[in-house]
Amino acid sequence: MSDSIKKVSIIISKGSLEGIYPGLIMANGARAEGIEANLFFTFFGLDAINAKRLDRIKVAAVGNPGMHMASLLGVLPGMSAIATHMMQKKMEAFDIPGIPEFMEMIADSGCGMYACKASADLFGFSKDDFIDQVQDIITVGEFYLKAAGGEIIFT
Amino acid sequence: MSDSIKKVSIIISKGSLEGIYPGLIMANGARAEGIEANLFFTFFGLDAINAKRLDRIKVAAVGNPGMHMASLLGVLPGMSAIATHMMQKKMEAFDIPGIPEFMEMIADSGCGMYACKASADLFGFSKDDFIDQVQDIITVGEFYLKAAGGEIIFT
Amino acid sequence: MSDSIKKVSIIISKGSLEGIYPGLIMANGARAEGIEANLFFTFFGLDAINAKRLDRIKVAAVGNPGMHMASLLGVLPGMSAIATHMMQKKMEAFDIPGIPEFMEMIADSGCGMYACKASADLFGFSKDDFIDQVQDIITVGEFYLKAAGGEIIFT
Numbered sequence: 001m002s003d004s005i006k007k008v009s010i011i012i013s014k015g016s017l018e019g020i021y022p023g024l025i026m027a028n029g030a031r032a033e034g035i036e037a038n039l040f041f042t043f044f045g046l047d048a049i050n051a052k053r054l055d056r057i058k059v060a061a062v063g064n065p066g067m068h069m070a071s072l073l074g075v076l077p078g079m080s081a082i083a084t085h086m087m088q089k090k091m092e093a094f095d096i097p098g099i100p101e102f103m104e105m106i107a108d109s110g111c112g113m114y115a116c117k118a119s120a121d122l123f124g125f126s127k128d129d130f131i132d133q134v135q136d137i138i139t140v141g142e143f144y145l146k147a148a149g150g151e152i153i154f155t
Numbered sequence: 156m157s158d159s160i161k162k163v164s165i166i167i168s169k170g171s172l173e174g175i176y177p178g179l180i181m182a183n184g185a186r187a188e189g190i191e192a193n194l195f196f197t198f199f200g201l202d203a204i205n206a207k208r209l210d211r212i213k214v215a216a217v218g219n220p221g222m223h224m225a226s227l228l229g230v231l232p233g234m235s236a237i238a239t240h241m242m243q244k245k246m247e248a249f250d251i252p253g254i255p256e257f258m259e260m261i262a263d264s265g266c267g268m269y270a271c272k273a274s275a276d277l278f279g280f281s282k283d284d285f286i287d288q289v290q291d292i293i294t295v296g297e298f299y300l301k302a303a304g305g306e307i308i309f310t
Numbered sequence: 311m312s313d314s315i316k317k318v319s320i321i322i323s324k325g326s327l328e329g330i331y332p333g334l335i336m337a338n339g340a341r342a343e344g345i346e347a348n349l350f351f352t353f354f355g356l357d358a359i360n361a362k363r364l365d366r367i368k369v370a371a372v373g374n375p376g377m378h379m380a381s382l383l384g385v386l387p388g389m390s391a392i393a394t395h396m397m398q399k400k401m402e403a404f405d406i407p408g409i410p411e412f413m414e415m416i417a418d419s420g421c422g423m424y425a426c427k428a429s430a431d432l433f434g435f436s437k438d439d440f441i442d443q444v445q446d447i448i449t450v451g452e453f454y455l456k457a458a459g460g461e462i463i464f465t
Contacts, residue, residue, distance in 0.1 A: 003304045013332050013465070018198055022168050022309070025273055029295025043328055087277075094276045118335055121404045122397075140339025149313045151307045152461045154332070155168070158459045173353055177323050177464070180428055184450025242432075249431045306462045310323070 007036040007150025009143070014155070015044030017057050017084060017099075023155040024048075024102050031109040036150065039106070040143055041134075042116035046123060049115060049130045054099050057084075100131075107133035112146075114138050162191040162305025164298070169310070170199030172212050172239055172254075178310040179203075179257050186264040191305065194261070195298055196289075197271035201278060204270060204285045209254050212239075255286075262288035267301070269293050317346040317460025319453070324465070325354030327367050327394060327409075333465040334358075334412050341419040346460065349416070350453055351444075352426035356433060359425060359440045364409050367394075410441075417443035422456070424448050 008030045012023040023039065030037040047053045088098065097105060107113055115130055115137045127137060138146075163185045167178040178194065185192040202208045243253065252260060262268055270285055270292045282292060293301075318340045322333040333349065340347040357363045398408065407415060417423055425440055425447045437447060448456075 005299050005303050008299075008307075011332075022166075022198055026295055030299060033296045033299055035299060043332055090277055090279075094273075096273065096277065118404075118406065122400055122406065124400075140336055141343045144315050144318075144340060144343055144345060147461075148315050151302075152318075152463050153307050153309050154463050154465050155309050160454050160458050163454075163462075177321075177353055181450060185454060188451045188454055190454060245432055245434075249428075251428065251432065306457075308462050308464050310464050 005030075005035055005151060007038075007147075009038050009040065009147035009150055009152050011040045011042060011152070011154045012045035012048055013043045015047035015057065017087060019155070020045065020048045020057060020099060021096075023153070024099070024106060026153060026155070027111050028102070028106050028109070031106065031111050037106075037110075038112035038114065038146055040114050040116060040138075042119045046115060046119055046125060046130075048099060048103070049113065049134050050125070051129060051131050054103070054131065057099055103131065103133055114143070114146075116140070116143070160185075160190055160306060162193075162302075164193050164195065164302035164305055164307050166195045166197060166307070166309045167200035167203055168198045170202035170212065172242060174310070175200065175203045175212060175254060176251075178308070179254070179261060181308060181310070182266050183257070183261050183264070186261065186266050192261075192265075193267035193269065193301055195269050195271060195293075197274045201270060201274055201280060201285075203254060203258070204268065204289050205280070206284060206286050209258070209286065212254055258286065258288055269298070269301075271295070271298070315340075315345055315461060317348075317457075319348050319350065319457035319460055319462050321350045321352060321462070321464045322355035322358055323353045325357035325367065327397060329465070330355065330358045330367060330409060331406075333463070334409070334416060336463060336465070337421050338412070338416050338419070341416065341421050347416075347420075348422035348424065348456055350424050350426060350448075352429045356425060356429055356435060356440075358409060358413070359423065359444050360435070361439060361441050364413070364441065367409055413441065413443055424453070424456075426450070426453070 008026065010023045010027050012020055014020065027037045027039050041049050047057060091098070096102075103113075113134045115125070115127075115134055117137050117139045120126070120137050127134065163181065165178045165182050167175055169175065182192045182194050196204050202212060246253070251257075258268075268289045270280070270282075270289055272292050272294045275281070275292050282289070318336065320333045320337050322330055324330065337347045337349050351359050357367060401408070406412075413423075423444045425435070425437075425444055427447050427449045430436070430447050437444070
């Protein structure tokens with residue numbers, strides 16, 4: 001009859017800065033509370049674990065009214081880079097680590113990290129393309145087995 | 156062994172009209188069924204509780220194939236405003252309230268409303284920036300404590 | 311005290327190719343494991359069950375940094391179509407079916423399919439606008455009743 005959350009299985013499906021951070025923050029917060037946590041990367045979320053790309057993840061400045069920029073400005077080349085730089089500066093000021101450091105920190109805290117097999121196949125990635133913290137490439141069925149007994153959070 | 160849902164913890168993470176409504180509709184529907192409900196606003200979702208911004212929330216006309224408009228049109232200044240106006244007209248016709256009224260109605264029905272501390276810090280918001288219905292700014296750990304025993308829905 | 315997942319209730323709220331597939335893949339994977347599964351289509355996700363539109367669903371090439379294309383290119387008419395074509399070619403190569411075939415396959419496996427009443431009203435759709443696999447148009451309250459005893463996954 002325990003009421004506390006035992007486990008969270010967080011799926012990261014987007015490849016933008018603002019698409020990746022919420023899942024990382026929720027995984028980090030779970031581990032800090034002693035909650036079992038696993039991260040699953042699927043679709044464009046695979047960029048977060050791609051050794052060649054995770055340094056270059058950007059804010060989606062276009063099509064994001066939350067950015068408070070005219071769409072017309074959003075499409076000028078470089079605007080996404082400027083928005084990303086602004087957000088990174090703010091994150092530093094609040095001791096929020098960059099994505100590569102954050103991933104390492106979260107893995108060190110005992111959070112599992114897995115890539116989705118269907119997505120890895122689709123984009124032609126193998127385990128060698130991913131950062132060392134990724135333990136395995138798993139199927140949807142294996143995901144459900146790991147997620148049992150906890151909350152599934154699709155971000 | 157009860158089978159019914161006891162509680163929903165709904166996270167709103169996007170700042171566009173179509174990013175905010177689904178969470179509000181799910182919170183409203185939960186309260187109507189007597190289900191305990193709490194709303195958590197994070198990242199660009201903070202716009203929904205920002206006293207200065209919630210009147211100006213717009214549809215993300217660009218990058219949204221569901222809008223059935225050519226992307227080229229989407230970036231002309233004002234297209235997002237037109238799409239927003241069209242959607243608001245339709246919502247009025249079906250008695251779906253605007254965001255400020257909807258937020259008030261949902262809070263009055265007993266739904267809790269909370270802002271995410273990490274996001275509020277990042278964007279430089281304090282409790283004074285939020286509408287009165289927001290009860291508190293809380294950490295991810297506090298979120299998990301409140302969410303225990305129910306479903307977490309990240310929108 | 312069983313630990314395995316008994317049921318998943320998957321909400322599809324986006325109308326782009328990359329917004330629809332994750333939910334379909336998760337529903338398909340659940341049925342393959344013998345897990346009860348229901349799909350709920352809301353907001354722009356209604357395009358996935360719209361008999362006239364589901365053949366023309368496209369990748370959201372603009373505002374999607376995960377596509378690795380300059381935003382400026384993204385807004386040229388046709389880029390979204392090119393990105394969609396590229397992704398469809400890859401999907402074929404990995405035996406991932408197109409959306410209409412996938413929907414049929416998932417329904418045949420015993421997955422329920424429902425449209426959200428508030429969204430159907432908003433966009434002016436009735437049951438005749440949807441593919442035959444859609445069993446009913448239901449309210450949020452009815453959704454919670456169907457979802458009880460399982461995981462809710464909002465995609």
